[in-house]
Amino acid sequence: MKKIINEPSNVVDEMLDGFVYANGDRVKRIEDTTVIAQKDIQLNKVALVSGGGSGHEPAHAGFVGQGMLQAAVSGEVFTSPTPDQVFEGIKAADAGAGVFLIIKNYTGDVMNFDMAKELAEAEGINVDYVIVDDDIAVEDSTHTAGKRGVAGTVFVHKILGAAADRGYSLHDLKQLADRLVLNVKSVGVAMTAATVPEVGKPGFTLADDEMEYGVGIHSEPGYKRTAIKSAEEIAAELTAQLKKAFDFQTGQEYALLINGLGATPLMEQYILANDVNKQLSNEAIAIPYKKVGNWMTSLDMNGVSLTMLKLEDDWVELLNHPVSVTDW
Amino acid sequence: MKKIINEPSNVVDEMLDGFVYANGDRVKRIEDTTVIAQKDIQLNKVALVSGGGSGHEPAHAGFVGQGMLQAAVSGEVFTSPTPDQVFEGIKAADAGAGVFLIIKNYTGDVMNFDMAKELAEAEGINVDYVIVDDDIAVEDSTHTAGKRGVAGTVFVHKILGAAADRGYSLHDLKQLADRLVLNVKSVGVAMTAATVPEVGKPGFTLADDEMEYGVGIHSEPGYKRTAIKSAEEIAAELTAQLKKAFDFQTGQEYALLINGLGATPLMEQYILANDVNKQLSNEAIAIPYKKVGNWMTSLDMNGVSLTMLKLEDDWVELLNHPVSVTDW
Numbered sequence: 001m002k003k004i005i006n007e008p009s010n011v012v013d014e015m016l017d018g019f020v021y022a023n024g025d026r027v028k029r030i031e032d033t034t035v036i037a038q039k040d041i042q043l044n045k046v047a048l049v050s051g052g053g054s055g056h057e058p059a060h061a062g063f064v065g066q067g068m069l070q071a072a073v074s075g076e077v078f079t080s081p082t083p084d085q086v087f088e089g090i091k092a093a094d095a096g097a098g099v100f101l102i103i104k105n106y107t108g109d110v111m112n113f114d115m116a117k118e119l120a121e122a123e124g125i126n127v128d129y130v131i132v133d134d135d136i137a138v139e140d141s142t143h144t145a146g147k148r149g150v151a152g153t154v155f156v157h158k159i160l161g162a163a164a165d166r167g168y169s170l171h172d173l174k175q176l177a178d179r180l181v182l183n184v185k186s187v188g189v190a191m192t193a194a195t196v197p198e199v200g201k202p203g204f205t206l207a208d209d210e211m212e213y214g215v216g217i218h219s220e221p222g223y224k225r226t227a228i229k230s231a232e233e234i235a236a237e238l239t240a241q242l243k244k245a246f247d248f249q250t251g252q253e254y255a256l257l258i259n260g261l262g263a264t265p266l267m268e269q270y271i272l273a274n275d276v277n278k279q280l281s282n283e284a285i286a287i288p289y290k291k292v293g294n295w296m297t298s299l300d301m302n303g304v305s306l307t308m309l310k311l312e313d314d315w316v317e318l319l320n321h322p323v324s325v326t327d328w
Numbered sequence: 329m330k331k332i333i334n335e336p337s338n339v340v341d342e343m344l345d346g347f348v349y350a351n352g353d354r355v356k357r358i359e360d361t362t363v364i365a366q367k368d369i370q371l372n373k374v375a376l377v378s379g380g381g382s383g384h385e386p387a388h389a390g391f392v393g394q395g396m397l398q399a400a401v402s403g404e405v406f407t408s409p410t411p412d413q414v415f416e417g418i419k420a421a422d423a424g425a426g427v428f429l430i431i432k433n434y435t436g437d438v439m440n441f442d443m444a445k446e447l448a449e450a451e452g453i454n455v456d457y458v459i460v461d462d463d464i465a466v467e468d469s470t471h472t473a474g475k476r477g478v479a480g481t482v483f484v485h486k487i488l489g490a491a492a493d494r495g496y497s498l499h500d501l502k503q504l505a506d507r508l509v510l511n512v513k514s515v516g517v518a519m520t521a522a523t524v525p526e527v528g529k530p531g532f533t534l535a536d537d538e539m540e541y542g543v544g545i546h547s548e549p550g551y552k553r554t555a556i557k558s559a560e561e562i563a564a565e566l567t568a569q570l571k572k573a574f575d576f577q578t579g580q581e582y583a584l585l586i587n588g589l590g591a592t593p594l595m596e597q598y599i600l601a602n603d604v605n606k607q608l609s610n611e612a613i614a615i616p617y618k619k620v621g622n623w624m625t626s627l628d629m630n631g632v633s634l635t636m637l638k639l640e641d642d643w644v645e646l647l648n649h650p651v652s653v654t655d656w
Contacts, residue, residue, distance in 0.1 A: 002519040002539070002630055004596040006558045006603070014559075015595050018602030022586070022620045057594035191330040211330070230334045231342075258350070263591040265627050266385035267343050268332040274346030275334070292350045293655075294622075299593050302330055302628075327621075 001200045003300075008197035012054045012074055019061050023326050027064050030092045034074040034085050036061040037092040041070050046164045046173055047093035050102040050157060051086065052109050053078040055194065055299045056217060059154065062327030068161035069102075069325075070095070077196050077299070078218045080108030086116030090125060098126035098170040100177070102156055104149025105133035128170050130177035132156050134186045134307065136245045137214025137223050148216050151259040151296035152184035152307045155319070158328070162321030179312060187241045188305030189234055190215035190222070190261065194298045213237060217261070217298040231268070235275030238306045246310060248283050255289035255319060256280075257307035262297035264304055269293065272304055289319050295327070329528045331628075336525035340382045340402055347389050351654050355392050358420045362402040362413050364389040365420040369398050374492045374501055375421035378430040378485060379414065380437050381406040383522065383627045384545060387482065390655030396489035397430075397653075398423070405524050405627070406546045408436030414444030418453060426454035426498040428505070430484055432477025433461035456498050458505035460484050462514045462635065464573045465542025465551050476544050479587040479624040480512035480635045483647070486656070490649030507640060515569045516633030517562055518543035518550070518589065522626045541565060545589070545626040559596070563603030566634045574638060576611050583617035583647060584608075585635035590625035592632055597621065600632055617647050623655070 005011050016036060020029045027036050041047060050060045051073030060072035070093035075081035090099045103113045110131060117127045134152030141148055163176055191211045193202035203219030206212060214222030260269050269292050280287060333339050344364060348357045355364050369375065378388045379401030388400035398421035403409035418427045431441045438459060445455040462480030469476055491504055519539050521530035531547030534540060542550030588597050597620050608615060
C-alpha cells in the first residue's frame with residue numbers, strides 16, 4: 001500500500017490536525033472532537049453544518065469558512081460520524097439563528113445526523129436539514145436506501161452557504177434546499193477502486209483494461225463494467241445519463257461540476273470537460289456556471305464524476321457569491 | 329494505461345480547450361497558439377508570463393488572472409514550449425509596461441524563453457526574466473544544468489504577481505525576483521513515476537514496497553531509493569534536507585508549501601503537514617504562511633514535495649494579496 005501515512009487507525013486525527021496547522025487563520029478544531037469549525041462566526045446568521053465519513057477531501061472541512069459551511073464533522077474513513085460528534089459540530093456552529101444540516105444520503109449519516117438534531121433541539125437550538133441524493137447511477141446501494149449522495153452535495157453547500165450569508169432564515173433555507181436537491185444529479189466513472197488505509201487493498205478489482213460506470217464514492221457497485229473508453233466516449237455516456245434523468249428542455253440553464261475522484265490528474269479532467277462541452281453544445285441548453293477539480297473525492301480512486309444542477313431563480317448569483325474557504 | 333484521454337498526441341490541445349471552456353469568464357486561449365491569457369488585462373502594469381511543458385497542472389494556466397500571471401504558455405507534455413509560442417504569450421500579456429518571464433530551470437525552457445525575449449525586444453517590448461532553480465535534491469539532472477525548477481516556482485508566481493499588481497516596475501520586479509529565487513528551496517518524494525500519455529508506461533519503475541527521495545517533476549532521478557517510510561519519517565527526511573540547505577537560524581520566518589504531485593490524496597498531504605509541523609516546531613523558526621494542495625504536479629505521479637521560502641520584507645503580505653485565478 002503506497003500511502004503517506006503513519007498508523008492506519010490514526011489517519012483522520014492526524015489529517016484534521018494537519019488541516020488546522022495549514023489553515024489555522026480560518027478554522028479551528030473543537031478540542032477532543034472531529035469538528036472543524038469556522039473561526040469568528042458571524043452572529044445571527046443561520047449556520048451550515050455538513051460532514052460524513054473521511055476520505056472525500058477537500059469535502060467537507062475544505063469548505064468551512066464564511067459563505068459556505070460553519071462546521072464540518074468527520075467520521076472515520078468511509079464511516080458516518082457519531083451523533084455526539086455531529087452534535088458538537090452543531091453547537092460549535094450555532095450563532096443564534098439556528099443550524100441547517102446538509103446530509104449525504106447514506107443510512108448511517110441520515111440516522112446519526114437526525115439523532116444529533118434531536119440532541120440539539122433538546123438544548124434549544126433550532127435545527128433543520130436536507131438529504132442530498134444526487135447519484136443517478138443506481139437505486140439502493142451498499143450503504144444506502146434510495147440514491148447515494150455524491151459530488152452534487154458541493155453545489156448544495158455553495159448555494160445554501162451563500163444564501164445563509166445573505167441572511168436567509170432557517171425556513172427559507174429549507175425551502176431552497178428542497179428545490180436544490182430535486183434539481184441536482186450526478187454520475188461517475190472509476191478506473192480504479194479506493195484503498196481504505198485500515199483495509200490495505202482496493203475495495204474492488206478492475207482489470208488493467210477495465211473501468212466501471214456509476215461506482216460510488218465508497219467503491220459501491222456501479223451499473224456497467226466495460227473496456228476502457230476514450231474521454232469522448234465517457235463524456236457521451238455520462239451526459240446521456242444526465243440528459244435522460246433531467247429530460248433536457250430547450251432554454252434550460254444548468255451548472256456543471258466535473259469532479260476528480262482523487263488520483264485523476266487535472267489534465268484528464270479538462271480533456272473530459274472539452275468532450276462534455278462538445279456533447280452539451282448539441283443540446284438547446286445553456287451552462288452559465290462550470291467548475292472543474294477535486295471536490296468530493298474517494299481517497300486514491302482514479303475516476304471522475306459529472307454533476308449538473310438545473311438552475312432556477314438567482315442560483316448562479318449564489319454560486320458566484322464570494323467565499324472564504326480553503327478549497328473553492 | 330488508465331487515462332481519460334483521446335489521442336495521446338492531442339492531450340495538450342484538448343486540455344487547453346477544456347480549460348477555457350470551464351474558465352472562460354477569466355481567461356482566453358490565443359487562437360492557433362498554446363497561450364492561455366488573462367481577459368481584461370489592466371493597462372500600464374508589468375505583465376507576468378510563465379509556462380513550460382504540460383503535465384504540471386494546475387501550473388501554469390491555473391495561475392492566470394489578476395494578481396498572478398497574465399499569460400501561461402504550454403509545451404507538449406514534459407517538453408518546453410517553442411520560442412514562437414512564448415513570444416505569442418509575451419505579446420498577449422504586454423500591457424505597455426513590459427513583461428517579466430518566470431522560467432523553470434530546464435535547458436530547453438531557458439533557451440526558448442530567452443529566444444522569445446529577443447523576439448519581443450526586437451518588436452519594442454521590454455522584457456526581463458528570472459530562472460527558478462529551487463530543487464535541492466540533485467545538481468545537474470536529465471534536462472537541467474544546475475538545479476531543477478519545481479514547486480517553489482508557485483511562490484515566485486504569487487509574490488511577483490502581487491508586486492506587479494501593486495505597480496512594481498520591471499526593474500523592481502527583477503530585483504525582487506532575484507532575492508526570491510535565492511530564498512526558495514524544495515525537495516520531494518515519489519511513490520510512483522508519472523506516465524506520459526504518448527509513452528504509455530511509467531518513466532521509471534519502483535517496486536511495490538519502494539519509494540524514492542528527490543525525484544524530479546519529469547521523473548528525473550532522485551538521491552535515494554528506499555523502502556516505503558511513514559509520513560513521520562518522510563517529514564523528518566525532507567525537513568532535514570531543507571534545514572541543511574537553509575541553515576535555519578533563530579528568529580527566521582518561512583513560508584511553507586506542501587505540494588501533491590498529482591495522484592496523492594489531500595488526506596495524505598495533510599497527514600504529512602501534521603508531521604512537518606512536528607519537525608519544524610523543534611526549530612526556532614516561525615512559519616507564518618502555509619499552503620497545502622496540488623500546485624505543481626507531475627501527471628499521475630504519487631508523491632509530494634516540500635517547499636520553503638525564507639521570508640523577507642513584506643513577502644507574507646504579497647502572499648496574502650488577493651488574486652483572481654482558477655487555482656489558488
